[in-house]
Amino acid sequence: MLSPPLSLRWPRWLLVYLLALGLVAGPAYPMYLHYDFTHSRDTLSYLSLAQGKFAGVNVTRRYRVLVPAAAAALAWPLEKVYARVWPQRATSEWPLRLGFYAVNCLLLAGVGLLLFRTCLLYGASPAAAALAVAGVLTSRWAVYTAGLPLVDSLYLLVFALAWYGARSGSAAAVAAALLLGFAAKESGLLLAPWLLVYGRRALDWPAQLAWLAAGGAATLALRHWIDGQAGATAAESVSNALGHSENLIYSLRRLLSVKGGGEIFSIFGFFSLVMLVGLRNRAARRNWLPVLGAAGTWLVMIVGVHMLLSGDLGRMGYLAAPVFAVAFSLILSRDSLFAWLRITPASPPA
Numbered sequence: 175m176l177s178p179p180l181s182l183r184w185p186r187w188l189l190v191y192l193l194a195l196g197l198v199a200g201p202a203y204p205m206y207l208h209y210d211f212t213h214s215r216d217t218l219s220y221l222s223l224a225q226g227k228f229a230g231v232n233v234t235r236r237y238r239v240l241v242p243a244a245a246a247a248l249a250w251p252l253e254k255v256y257a258r259v260w261p262q263r264a265t266s267e268w269p270l271r272l273g274f275y276a277v278n279c280l281l282l283a284g285v286g287l288l289l290f291r292t293c294l295l296y297g298a299s300p301a302a303a304a305l306a307v308a309g310v311l312t313s314r315w316a317v318y319t320a321g322l323p324l325v326d327s328l329y330l331l332v333f334a335l336a337w338y339g340a341r342s343g344s345a346a347a348v349a350a351a352l353l354l355g356f357a358a359k360e361s362g363l364l365l366a367p368w369l370l371v372y373g374r375r376a377l378d379w380p381a382q383l384a385w386l387a388a389g390g391a392a393t394l395a396l397r398h399w400i401d402g403q404a405g406a407t408a409a410e411s412v413s414n415a416l417g418h419s420e421n422l423i424y425s426l427r428r429l430l431s432v433k434g435g436g437e438i439f440s441i442f443g444f445f446s447l448v449m450l451v452g453l454r455n456r457a458a459r460r461n462w463l464p465v466l467g468a469a470g471t472w473l474v475m476i477v478g479v480h481m482l483l484s485g486d487l488g489r490m491g492y493l494a495a496p497v498f499a500v501a502f503s504l505i506l507s508r509d510s511l512f513a514w515l516r517i518t519p520a521s522p523p524a
Contacts, residue, residue, distance in 0.1 A: 187287060193304075194286025197311040198320050199279045205321025206275040217323045224249070224270055224323070228404035236404060237397050240357055241277055241325040249273035274323040281327035282320050286311050288334040288347075289499040295341045296465055298503030301515060306503040309445035315492040329358040330493060333473075336365055337496035340372040340469060345381075348373040352382060353389040357396070361483070364476050372469045425482040437488045442498060449498075452505035462504035470497045 211217040219235040222228075224242035253269040286307045293303035310316065319326045332355045339347030348369055355362030366386055370379060377385070428434040439446055452458055474497055480490040506512045 191287045195283035198282045201317045202320035220323045238325045244277045245273035278320040278327040285334045288338045292338045293503040296500045298507045302503040302506035306499040310495045343376045345376045348376040349385045352385040357393045441491045461508040
């Protein structure tokens with residue numbers, strides 16, 4: 175069957191994007207409105223960055239300025255509205271917090287769209303792909319990421335771009351992942367070797383290295399400027415990066431504990447039960463596991479390295495959402511236990 179004209183595709187993708195936005199924005203709004211984040215060092219740091227205050231911000235978070243800058247840019251017109259509607263809030267941090275909420279919701283909706291398209295590329299049905307997106311965007315980590323002044327949404331988008339680009343052959347997606355990865359988080363460099371291997375169909379090695387060099391140069395220049403504003407030295411960031419290795423033993427012990435197992439399960443909650451169905455026997459695994467291939471295995475291993483280095487198992491484990499979404503959708507599309515989802519009702523007699 176012929177593909178629909180390009181002009182007919184955009185309304186479909188726009189609809190998926192808006193549905194993904196609705197999945198995120200609604201549950202995250204109470205988090206934005208009511209969460210008392212005054213005890214959260216992460217959120218306080220990113221609010222400071224959005225206000226252009228770099229001194230005193232922990233070196234781990236000091237250079238992740240893209241989302242705070244976007245939130246600050248959006249907060250400026252929002253502040254004008256606040257001055258008219260809520261005069262008592264206009265001079266507070268509420269406009270800035272709303273800016274973070276809006277930017278994070280928009281970025282996570284973009285993740286949802288990319289995951290939907292990737293699931294279809296792997297052979298999942300549209301219904302299964304939509305349910306997979308719902309499973310990812312209703313996670314507690316999606317609510318946390320969208321509702322609070324955090325930057326994880328951009329980093330998850332980088333992973334979604336890499337996974338989509340490698341499967342679709344989209345040069346733009348791979349280039350964007352390479353360009354934004356290091357700027358989103360320093361650990362984004364861990365994704366570069368994976369893209370060099372599995373993103374070659376989209377971009378050959380010389381082109382990938384050029385985009386990686388461009389992103390790295392821009393990020394290093396930005397870091398140098400931020401160090402000047404904060405009165406810090408580059409040696410601080412190097413020692414901080416090496417200090418993350420101290421989390422390995424703690425993370426391993428936590429991962430092997432009952433509490434750690436519960437934390438892993440809570441990443442996608444009861445949606446994870448579908449994975450158990452897909453792993454129940456060899457025949458069930460053959461329906462979907464070989465389709466993910468080595469690319470899926472290695473991407474999950476990269477996420478595992480993030481988990482071990484950070485010590486925050488659940489939050490970093492959420493980066494596996496692109497692989498989870500495809501696995502989830504393939505199980506729904508192919509496993510016999512979910513055949514009822516694939517039955518098309520018979521047309522009524524004329």
